Amino acid sequence: xxxxxxIGAGPSGMTAGIYSGIARKKVLLLEKEAYGxxxxxxxxxxxxxxxxxxxxxxxxxxxxxxxxxxxxxxxFESALEVKxxxxxxxxxxxxxxxxxxxxxxxxxxxxxxxxxNNEDKLIGKGISYCAxxxxxxxKDKKVAITGGGRTAIDDALYLSNICxxxxxxxxxxxxxxxxxxxxxxxxxxxxxxxxxxxxxxxxGNEKLESIxxxxxxxxxxxxxxxxxxxxxIGHIPVSEMFNNLIKTDEKGYIISNExxxxxxxxxxxxxxxxxxxxRQLTTACSDGTIAAINACKYxxxxxxxxxxI
Amino acid sequence: xxxxxINDNFDEEVRKYKGISIVDFWADWCGPCKxxxxxxxxxxxxxxxxxxxxxxxxxxxxxPKEFGIMSIPCIVMxxxxxxxxxxxxxxxxxxxNDFIGDLNV
Ligand SMILES: Cc1cc2nc3c(=O)[nH]c(=O)nc-3n(C[C@H](O)[C@H](O)[C@H](O)COP(=O)(O)OP(=O)(O)OC[C@H]3O[C@@H](n4cnc5c(N)ncnc54)[C@H](O)[C@@H]3O)c2cc1C
Numbered sequence: 001x002x003x004x005x006x007i008g009a010g011p012s013g014m015t016a017g018i019y020s021g022i023a024r025k026k027v028l029l030l031e032k033e034a035y036g037x038x039x040x041x042x043x044x045x046x047x048x049x050x051x052x053x054x055x056x057x058x059x060x061x062x063x064x065x066x067x068x069x070x071x072x073x074x075x076f077e078s079a080l081e082v083k084x085x086x087x088x089x090x091x092x093x094x095x096x097x098x099x100x101x102x103x104x105x106x107x108x109x110x111x112x113x114x115x116x117n118n119e120d121k122l123i124g125k126g127i128s129y130c131a132x133x134x135x136x137x138x139k140d141k142k143v144a145i146t147g148g149g150r151t152a153i154d155d156a157l158y159l160s161n162i163c164x165x166x167x168x169x170x171x172x173x174x175x176x177x178x179x180x181x182x183x184x185x186x187x188x189x190x191x192x193x194x195x196x197x198x199x200x201x202x203x204g205n206e207k208l209e210s211i212x213x214x215x216x217x218x219x220x221x222x223x224x225x226x227x228x229x230x231x232x233i234g235h236i237p238v239s240e241m242f243n244n245l246i247k248t249d250e251k252g253y254i255i256s257n258e259x260x261x262x263x264x265x266x267x268x269x270x271x272x273x274x275x276x277x278x279r280q281l282t283t284a285c286s287d288g289t290i291a292a293i294n295a296c297k298y299x300x301x302x303x304x305x306x307x308x309i
Numbered sequence: 310x311x312x313x314x315i316n317d318n319f320d321e322e323v324r325k326y327k328g329i330s331i332v333d334f335w336a337d338w339c340g341p342c343k344x345x346x347x348x349x350x351x352x353x354x355x356x357x358x359x360x361x362x363x364x365x366x367x368x369x370x371x372x373p374k375e376f377g378i379m380s381i382p383c384i385v386m387x388x389x390x391x392x393x394x395x396x397x398x399x400x401x402x403x404x405x406n407d408f409i410g411d412l413n414v
Binding site for chain 1: 336338339340341343344366367370373377378379380381383397398399400401403404
């Protein structure tokens with residue numbers, strides 16, 4: 001039986017791992033992909049106190065090394081369900097099931113998808129959610145990026161330095177903010193903005209061939225031949241597998257508070273998956289700290305009640 | 310088997326090789342590739358009958374283009390120089406063992 005199972009090895013989960021490892025608890029940290037979570041996509045972190053200009057990858061690697069030094073189990077498995085019993089809890093993964101006294105959910109957020117046919121099939125075959133990861137494969141090629149936030153603009157600028165042509169497709173009539181990167185992007189010869197337009201279809205078998213565009217309020221559609229499509233339309237919480245037990249808000253973020261507790265005693269939540277207004281590294285690490293300390297406290301309190309009985 | 314770098318000699322080492330080879334397509338700027346490196350190396354020690362190769366996509370742009378590599382880390386398994394399967398994205402040791410499966414070679 002574990003003391004604490006942490007679901008997700010992003011910044012919040014790894015921070016929880018550090019605190020619970022130092023407290024000498026029996027800990028299992030589960031990760032379904034690569035450790036580091038979303039920060040792996042950041043080319044440069046400029047706002048983490050005490051660190052200057054470190055890449056997301058290096059940050060994740062440092063954090064991981066710090067966790068590995070401690071005596072905790074790390075397994076690359078995906079948590080599929082959590083169960084709550086009288087005396088213990090259980091986490092079911094794609095490979096095993098584990099009993100534990102407490103759980104910290106730190107499953108973060110994932111890329112929002114367009115939800116179109118062929119989208120999943122063509123990931124890694126022309127469709128990407130990370131310009132800094134995959135952009136190099138589209139050197140001197142034609143690509144499109146869809147989205148209207150800062151990430152979309154920053155990624156478009158990055159791609160415009162590599163690719164022959166970059167179409168920026170946005171469903172609104174104009175961007176709702178201004179930034180240095182946006183004004184730089186507007187100056188680029190190889191960038192074309194397509195406003196007020198949605199992507200309604202994706203074509204390709206072995207690899208992406210074209211996308212179908214539809215301008216709002218116009219019936220006609222146009223087909224755009226491209227080699228790559230970058231989708232940067234935001235993130236959504238990864239909480240669907242815990243929905244049966246854990247209360248979320250209407251968007252899927254887990255309802256909690258400053259103490260990182262959930263509606264189930266002994267199950268805590270940390271990081272971007274928690275209902276909150278600011279989602280950054282600092283707040284993720286802060287949550288990881290609080291959740292781990294409260295999980296330790298919960299275990300100690302349970303012991304005492306056991307003794308009393 | 311020892312891992313070999315095939316940035317310059319894909320044809321010799323993989324295309325003309327009679328047997329099973331696995332190529333790890335990677336780059337310096339790819340975080341998950343760096344994380345996958347030690348895993349690939351560990352697993353390579355366990356198989357004497359598979360040739361483990363690494364190809365840096367910045368050093369050799371032609372082969373990734375030929376095989377339509379558009380996201381890394383990506384590993385491709387070849388039999389007698391023909392692709393038989395691939396995996397895109399980070400996997401751990403168990404994942405790599407599963408990918409290799411029970412090849413009776
Ligand atoms: C491009 C980009 C740039 C950014 N730049 C900055 C920056 O400069 N500064 C800053 O402060 N913040 C930045 N952020 C935000 C920051 O990355 C996040 O706030 C932070 O990563 C949240 O950490 P987390 O641990 O809560 O979640 P995540 O980072 O999302 O990690 C969650 C982890 O849980 C894993 N997981 C999910 N479900 C399961 C499951 N069922 N089983 C097992 N594992 C699971 C995921 O694979 C993932 O590894 C950036 C984000 C992005 C996308």
